[in-house]
Amino acid sequence: MRVVITGAGGFVGREICRQLLLRGDDVVGLDVNGGGMSNGIRKIVGELSDPAVRRELLSADFDAVIHLATVPGGAAEIDPAASRGVNVDAMYDLLLEAAERQPGVRVVYASSIAVLGDALPATVDDQTPLSPKMIYAGHKAMMEHAIAMFSNRGMIDGVTVRLPGILARPKGPSGMKSAFMSDIFHALKNGEPFECPVHPDGTIWAQSVITCAENFIRAVHLDSALLPPTRAVTLPAIRISLQDLAAEIASQCGVPVSLVSYNPDLALDAAFARQPLLVTSAAERAGLAHDGNPAILIRNALSLI
Amino acid sequence: MRVVITGAGGFVGREICRQLLLRGDDVVGLDVNGGGMSNGIRKIVGELSDPAVRRELLSADFDAVIHLATVPGGAAEIDPAASRGVNVDAMYDLLLEAAERQPGVRVVYASSIAVLGDALPATVDDQTPLSPKMIYAGHKAMMEHAIAMFSNRGMIDGVTVRLPGILARPKGPSGMKSAFMSDIFHALKNGEPFECPVHPDGTIWAQSVITCAENFIRAVHLDSALLPPTRAVTLPAIRISLQDLAAEIASQCGVPVSLVSYNPDLALDAAFARQPLLVTSAAERAGLAHDGNPAILIRNALSLI
Numbered sequence: 001m002r003v004v005i006t007g008a009g010g011f012v013g014r015e016i017c018r019q020l021l022l023r024g025d026d027v028v029g030l031d032v033n034g035g036g037m038s039n040g041i042r043k044i045v046g047e048l049s050d051p052a053v054r055r056e057l058l059s060a061d062f063d064a065v066i067h068l069a070t071v072p073g074g075a076a077e078i079d080p081a082a083s084r085g086v087n088v089d090a091m092y093d094l095l096l097e098a099a100e101r102q103p104g105v106r107v108v109y110a111s112s113i114a115v116l117g118d119a120l121p122a123t124v125d126d127q128t129p130l131s132p133k134m135i136y137a138g139h140k141a142m143m144e145h146a147i148a149m150f151s152n153r154g155m156i157d158g159v160t161v162r163l164p165g166i167l168a169r170p171k172g173p174s175g176m177k178s179a180f181m182s183d184i185f186h187a188l189k190n191g192e193p194f195e196c197p198v199h200p201d202g203t204i205w206a207q208s209v210i211t212c213a214e215n216f217i218r219a220v221h222l223d224s225a226l227l228p229p230t231r232a233v234t235l236p237a238i239r240i241s242l243q244d245l246a247a248e249i250a251s252q253c254g255v256p257v258s259l260v261s262y263n264p265d266l267a268l269d270a271a272f273a274r275q276p277l278l279v280t281s282a283a284e285r286a287g288l289a290h291d292g293n294p295a296i297l298i299r300n301a302l303s304l305i
Numbered sequence: 306m307r308v309v310i311t312g313a314g315g316f317v318g319r320e321i322c323r324q325l326l327l328r329g330d331d332v333v334g335l336d337v338n339g340g341g342m343s344n345g346i347r348k349i350v351g352e353l354s355d356p357a358v359r360r361e362l363l364s365a366d367f368d369a370v371i372h373l374a375t376v377p378g379g380a381a382e383i384d385p386a387a388s389r390g391v392n393v394d395a396m397y398d399l400l401l402e403a404a405e406r407q408p409g410v411r412v413v414y415a416s417s418i419a420v421l422g423d424a425l426p427a428t429v430d431d432q433t434p435l436s437p438k439m440i441y442a443g444h445k446a447m448m449e450h451a452i453a454m455f456s457n458r459g460m461i462d463g464v465t466v467r468l469p470g471i472l473a474r475p476k477g478p479s480g481m482k483s484a485f486m487s488d489i490f491h492a493l494k495n496g497e498p499f500e501c502p503v504h505p506d507g508t509i510w511a512q513s514v515i516t517c518a519e520n521f522i523r524a525v526h527l528d529s530a531l532l533p534p535t536r537a538v539t540l541p542a543i544r545i546s547l548q549d550l551a552a553e554i555a556s557q558c559g560v561p562v563s564l565v566s567y568n569p570d571l572a573l574d575a576a577f578a579r580q581p582l583l584v585t586s587a588a589e590r591a592g593l594a595h596d597g598n599p600a601i602l603i604r605n606a607l608s609l610i
Contacts, residue, residue, distance in 0.1 A: 133457035135454070149437045149443025
């Protein structure tokens, strides 16, 4: 099949492209940065908000769209208008144009657990109300409803997947406020000290990028009758404390866990390291999965860095 | 207090203005049609999507914004781009500008039960997921998240109220697909026959415009700590079948109920006359209410036509 993917040069996009190519799929990728995209895909370099770029992206027949391109959380806080332009306006245009070009096409949309907000109940499940606080999160949540509306009208066949922390991102500025979850992998793999900006007992929801990409490909193929009426599911994730994460990474890398020290930033800790119990029945019914256990999560995450 | 109200010349807006003036409040109203607005308010005539009009609307200090202006359901289906322009883009700009002018201001936003979609469970309550199908409904749902996000950031103090069928609208084209619920009042009050476009056993959720306006004014004053994390509540409503509605109107008007005949339109019946049981605990906790019983609902509705 032919898959159109936006944000193809990003951390998650590259791994999805790698897996799609292994399956023998045709891939048409868009990214603002041509250098990040895999060889073997048709590369389009440009801004999602440029109508001519979207026209080129959708110019040939396609069987599915995976929409990852985004102004991420940290960048959206700094420039809310840029987030609105890309995360709302350009995405809305993309949905309209994909529906016109290929009516009823499967669209898989990367939303985020950030849509839940930061005042979470003791257990988050499929009934937990959305209450976004970050600009990024508000825009992601708005577009979840656009996916549902266009799907209910038969214009697209949409699936929203809400991503937990995806491990382990490359080093360097990503615009993601949650980058510390990945930076700890790089530090320990290199035997370097790491100052963790959240409490040792802080808990995160995590998934390796390998498993995340597998879930996107499952989402391309799943039967939408298995989805809730919102079309949105929170991806299954391993819930792990920072100290347990550190211990398992250190053990797998053969370095002392004492390389990790803690100097919590209260805002970061509140926003990213207070994840409660997580129940993801809707996603599991639709065939999506987490890594299995913490050891596999960390092995998977280490295997790609 | 001073209240800014958009859509002030509309059916609901006029009654809110009347009640605000009775309370002694100052009212600044916006409408595309100057003729519809009450005397006694400061009238601004223009389009919500015109930045200069919004600037004038927000030029003096204010204590609350009631946002009613909308491209309604039927009109939005005909012109989805107009709905996007007013119901999403212009409203988003209005929220940003109100927050900048008067940080933390109370904003009461008129959403609609249409956000729930048309495949409803046997009982609708505060946990029922949103699954909009109409363009209007998708846009209303998107902006519910914008209200929550801006409120969680302290930029505004938002309250979303989802309106059921509001009775009885004036005769004539309103752009509302649910106009039949009001037209039956006008016909029977005038002793004229009425052909009802939904089944006699079809059920609707209804509130009189008097009670609806009271709820908006309560929403201006309520303590937002009483609201759910979404900031959105479905207004309490009387659930009544079309045949019971017809019988009560006929009785109160002293005309034979045989004036009403039924010629169901399947699409209209499915979209507007299959309202299941309704539980509105969140709204009731916040102090919002329905008319009390069907006889009062219909007396209230008849009193203003």
